[in-house]
Amino acid sequence: MEFLDFAGEHLPFILEGVPVTLGLWILAISFGFVFGLVLAWCRIYAPTPLYLLATGYIEIFRGTPMLVQMFFIYLGLPEVGIVLDPFTSAVVAIGLNTSAYQAEYFRAALLSVPQGQMQAARAMGMGQTQALIHVILPQALRRVLPQWSNEAILELKFTSIAFAIGVSEITARAEQVGYRTFEFFDVFLLVALVYLVLTGVVAEVLQWVERRVHVPGVTTTGAAAG
Amino acid sequence: MTKSDEEVLRVEDLHKRYGDHAVLRGVSLTLTRGEAKVVMGSSGTGKSTLLRCINHLSPPDAGRVLLEGQPLTPATLNAMRRHIAFVFQDFNLFTHLKVIDNVRLGQRRILKRSKAAATERAMQELERVGLADRAHYYPAQLSGGQQQRASIARALAMDPKVILFDEPTSALDPELTGEVVTVMKQLASEGMTMLVVSHEVGFARTAADEIVFMDGGTIVEQGPPSTLFANPAHERTRAFLKVITHQESA
Numbered sequence: 001m002e003f004l005d006f007a008g009e010h011l012p013f014i015l016e017g018v019p020v021t022l023g024l025w026i027l028a029i030s031f032g033f034v035f036g037l038v039l040a041w042c043r044i045y046a047p048t049p050l051y052l053l054a055t056g057y058i059e060i061f062r063g064t065p066m067l068v069q070m071f072f073i074y075l076g077l078p079e080v081g082i083v084l085d086p087f088t089s090a091v092v093a094i095g096l097n098t099s100a101y102q103a104e105y106f107r108a109a110l111l112s113v114p115q116g117q118m119q120a121a122r123a124m125g126m127g128q129t130q131a132l133i134h135v136i137l138p139q140a141l142r143r144v145l146p147q148w149s150n151e152a153i154l155e156l157k158f159t160s161i162a163f164a165i166g167v168s169e170i171t172a173r174a175e176q177v178g179y180r181t182f183e184f185f186d187v188f189l190l191v192a193l194v195y196l197v198l199t200g201v202v203a204e205v206l207q208w209v210e211r212r213v214h215v216p217g218v219t220t221t222g223a224a225a226g
Numbered sequence: 227m228t229k230s231d232e233e234v235l236r237v238e239d240l241h242k243r244y245g246d247h248a249v250l251r252g253v254s255l256t257l258t259r260g261e262a263k264v265v266m267g268s269s270g271t272g273k274s275t276l277l278r279c280i281n282h283l284s285p286p287d288a289g290r291v292l293l294e295g296q297p298l299t300p301a302t303l304n305a306m307r308r309h310i311a312f313v314f315q316d317f318n319l320f321t322h323l324k325v326i327d328n329v330r331l332g333q334r335r336i337l338k339r340s341k342a343a344a345t346e347r348a349m350q351e352l353e354r355v356g357l358a359d360r361a362h363y364y365p366a367q368l369s370g371g372q373q374q375r376a377s378i379a380r381a382l383a384m385d386p387k388v389i390l391f392d393e394p395t396s397a398l399d400p401e402l403t404g405e406v407v408t409v410m411k412q413l414a415s416e417g418m419t420m421l422v423v424s425h426e427v428g429f430a431r432t433a434a435d436e437i438v439f440m441d442g443g444t445i446v447e448q449g450p451p452s453t454l455f456a457n458p459a460h461e462r463t464r465a466f467l468k469v470i471t472h473q474e475s476a
Contacts, residue, residue, distance in 0.1 A: 114318075116314060116316060116318035117318060117320060117321070119283055119314070119318060120312075120314060120318035120319075120320065121320070122283065122307070123281055123283060123307060123310075123311075123312035123314075124307065124308060124311070124312075124332040124336060124380075124384060125304050125305065125306075125307040125308035125332070125336045125384075126304070126332075126335065126336060127304050130335060134331060134335055135320050135322075135331075138322045139321060139322045142322065215321070215322050215364055215366075216364050216366040216367055217321045217364055217365055217366025217367075218321050218322045218366075
């Protein structure tokens with residue numbers, strides 16, 4: 001009961017950070033989605049210099065901690081004249097990082113579409129880009145959705161690192177409550193529950209999307225049965 | 227079989243090699259409007275490569291392909307391919323699209339037809355291949371024979387000047403080849419210009435204007451089916467025909 005009282009008192013303050021958390025998350029994964037597609041395209045279709053650039057980028061961003069990347073952007077870049085506010089820095093850091101992971105999922109998905117699909121599109125007179133847009137991508141994106149959903153949910157939790165540069169998202173607010181009340185057990189249990197609800201809702205939404213876009217022969221029937 | 231002398235497709239001295247292996251060693255042929263030509267020969271003689279080189283899915287190393295006198299070049303390729311339909315051995319229907327959308331996609335995106343016009347035309351072609359009732363199925367929900375008929379409808383909707391068939395029945399169970407051959411025969415009788423790589427003796431005998439026999443990357447013999455089946459001049463042709471006509475009667 002004590003916990004419920006605590007939650008009743010402090011939850012509203014923490015929940016005020018939800019729009020910030022979700023805002024960080026949506027901007028970062030959207031950026032990662034678009035840039036990840038570009039990187040995947042570079043890895044499969046682009047001439048060698050772009051391929052090497054994309055490959056190097058992916059290796060660097062997968063091989064270093066996101067927290068270090070974020071500090072570099074927020075604290076390091078001002079030294080060369082690039083000053084970003086904390087929220088933007090966090091979006092950029094998480095976005096750049098997830099784009100490297102998303103790129104690899106997209107690459108695998110694009111390559112998993114049978115070659116005959118591209119051939120059939122080209123044979124009817126489509127250019128390569130047209131064939132990618134109308135034939136290959138719609139299949140690749142359906143196939144990648146389960147892995148992409150995992151990545152998206154991971155990133156939702158990773159938005160918590162933004163507290164380290166002073167973004168007032170839910171982890172930062174929980175910490176503030178902690179130092180105000182010294183009820184660290186309760187407050188971090190509470191904020192963990194908030195994350196659990198958020199990831200649960202997001203997982204449900206993404207599964208609903210999976211079922212909506214399911215096409216027999218492109219994606220497995222597991223999604224349809226769920 | 228309403229043949230005219232008007233030349234639709236001309237293939238001049240095509241060469242193609244993969245590594246050390248010369249798959250095509252100078253193949254030339256012409257198709258006149260309304261003509262149905264069947265290319266036969268044992269496997270590995272370059273029949274499918276010939277078709278793929280004609281629409282440059284595999285660019286030929288040497289030689290030319292002309293459609294109504296216009297050469298296919300990298301610059302004109304996309305614009306000219308819409309006139310050269312290709313029917314694949316394994317159908318290659320767009321798996322994420324319903325049958326009707328498969329037949330509409332090229333019409334919409336390449337020929338820029340309105341949605342209403344594309345839909346009307348798609349339904350006509352699906353009717354023609356006997357699949358109007360499957361218009362809203364996905365490819366994976368169809369049998370192989372139905373998928374191949376749908377891919378023929380997709381080809382027809384583009385108003386091609388010629389259709390290339392690459393072993394259209396080879397991936398099908400024997401009991402499903404008939405429905406595809408029937409559609410192809412009907413097209414030939416309606417005057418569609420077609421170049422068919424196939425071992426379907428039934429189609430070759432009754433629907434082809436001419437049989438082209440390939441061996442080792444070249445054309446060794448060609449002529450009307452009556453002559454070629456009854457009286458093949460070449461030893462390789464005789465040996466091959468013996469095998470496939472035997473299979474047919476078995």
